[in-house]
Amino acid sequence: MTARRLRQLLNARFAGVLLSALSMMLAGCATTPQLADATEASLPMRAEIAGVPFHAQREYQCGPASLAMVLNSQGVDVTVDTLIPQVFIPDREGSVQPEMLATTRRHGLIPYVLNNTFDALLTEIAAGHPVVVMQNLSLPAWPMWHYAVAIGYDLEAREMILHSGEEAERIESFRRFDATWARSDRWAFVALPPGRLPEAIGEFRALDSIASYEQVQGPQAALPAWEAWSAASRRPHGALRTGQYTPWAW
Template identity: 60%
Template sequence: MKILLSHARYAGVFMLALVLPLALSACAQNPVLLDSTYASLAPQVENNDVPFFSQTEYQCGPATLAMVLNYQGVDTNVDELIPQVFLPGRDGSVQPEMLATVRRHHQLAYPIRGTMDALLGHLEAGDPVVVMQNLSLPIYPMWHYAVAIGFDLPEETILLRSGEHKRHTLSFSRFDATWARSDRWGFIVANPGTLPEGITARNALEAISAYEETHGPKEALTSWQALVERYPANPLGQFALGNALYADGQPEKAITAFEAATQHDAYMGAAWLNLGILQLQQNKPEEARNALMQAASIEGSWQERAQALLTDI
C-alpha cells in the first residue's frame, strides 16, 4: 500500500480553518454523484452513537481509531493508542500502522471504494468511516484523519468528527477536494464475522487476509464465511474458507469449499491440490486421484506435490 506521508506534516487542530480557504476556495467543485445515489439515500443521516475523542497536535490518527474502535465495543482511548500508531519521526500516523492497530484489537479494517457515492452509502448503512485528508496543497501535504458520521444530501454537506470538533460540517466540494489528495483513502472497522454493506469482494479479501495473518485461520473463519455468503461465486473466498475450515477441524466442510473454488475457477491448482489431499485423508482415493490429476496438469508450485501424491495412490 502506498504511504502518503513522505515530506509531509500533520494538521494541528487549529490549522483547519486557516488552511481550507487558502487551498480550496479557488478550485473546489461539487463531486458528481450518481442519480441512483440521490434516489436511494435518505436526505439526512447522522450517527450520534459514534463517540468523540478530541485530538491534540499530531494525534488525529489515535483519536479517530479511538472513536471507531469504541463504537465497535473495544474499550480503549487515545493515550493507549498513541504508542501503537504514532510515529514521532513523521509527526503522525501512516496507513499501515492504522490498519494494523485495528487488527491488534481483534477488529477488521475494510477499505472502501474511493468514491463519494460509496462513502455516503456506508454512512447511511450506519458505518462510520475513517477518512484521510490533505488539508493543504499537494506540493506541501498536511495529512489529517477524521471520522465521517453523516451527511445532508439537499445541502450537500458531510459531517465529521475531526480535530477538536465533535460535529464538523464541510461541503461536499471542500471535503472531496481534501479527500481526493489521499486517493480517497478510507476504511470501516467491523467485528469479525461481519461484512459491512457495500464492501467489494476484493477489499474484503484484502481485509480478512490481513486479519488472518495476525490471528490465524481459525480466528478468521467467521469472516470468510461472511464473505462467501455475500460472494458465493468468488473462488479465492471459497479457497480461503476451505483452509480456515480445515484449520478448525472441519474437513468435510473444507472439501465442500475447495470443490466450490474449483467449480468457479477450474485453473486454481492450489484448490485442486488441497481438495485431493483432504479426499485422501477421508479415504476417497478415486476422488482424490481426479483432483490431484487436475492439480498436476496446471502449471504452478503445487504441481510437484500433486505428482508425488499421485504416485502413492
C-alpha cells in the same frame, strides 16, 4: 505551562487557522462531487450515526484520536493514550495508513479500505458504519495530512458531518470536504467485527482484508468473516455484488 510549550500551542493554532483559510480558498475552485443516479436514489436523504464517541485531537494526534473513535463505536475499550505509541510515528509527526490498519486488526476488528468514491463513503455511513477518512488540508506540494471520522451527510444541503480535530459533528460542504479528501486519493476505511461486511466494497478487496486479519488473529477468529464473505459472494444482489461496486474492483 512553559513558555516554549505555549509558543508551540499558539503556533499550532495559527497554523490551523491559516491552513483552514487556505483549504477554503482551494475548495472554492473545486466542484461538488456527483453521485451515481442509482446511489442517490437508494440512499436516505440524510443520515447520521448516533453514539460515535468524540475524542478531541491533540497536536499531531489525529490518527490515534480517529482510530479510538471508530474502535470505541464498535465496543472496543481502548483509549487515545493507548493507541498513540501503536500508530504515531514521531519522526513523521503523524500516523501512516499501514499502522492505522494494522492496529485495527490487533484490536480485533477488520479494516476494510473502501473503493475511493463518494458513493462508497455515503453508502457506508447510511449503513451505520463510521468511516475514517484521510485528508490533505494543504497544497499537494505542501501536504498537511489529517484523519477525521465521517459520521453523517445531508444530500439536500450537500453537507458532510465529521468528528474532526477539536470539533465534534463538524459540518463541511461536499465540495470543501471532497477537495481535501481527493488529495489523499479518497483513502478511507471502516472497522467492523468479523461477521459484518461493508456495504460498498468489491469481493476481492473484502477477501484481501479478511485474509490480512486472519494472519494477525488466526483462523478461528476470522471464521465468521469468511462465512459472511462466502454467503454474500453467492448472492446475486448481495453486498459484494452490487452493480456499482464490481466484484473485481480493488
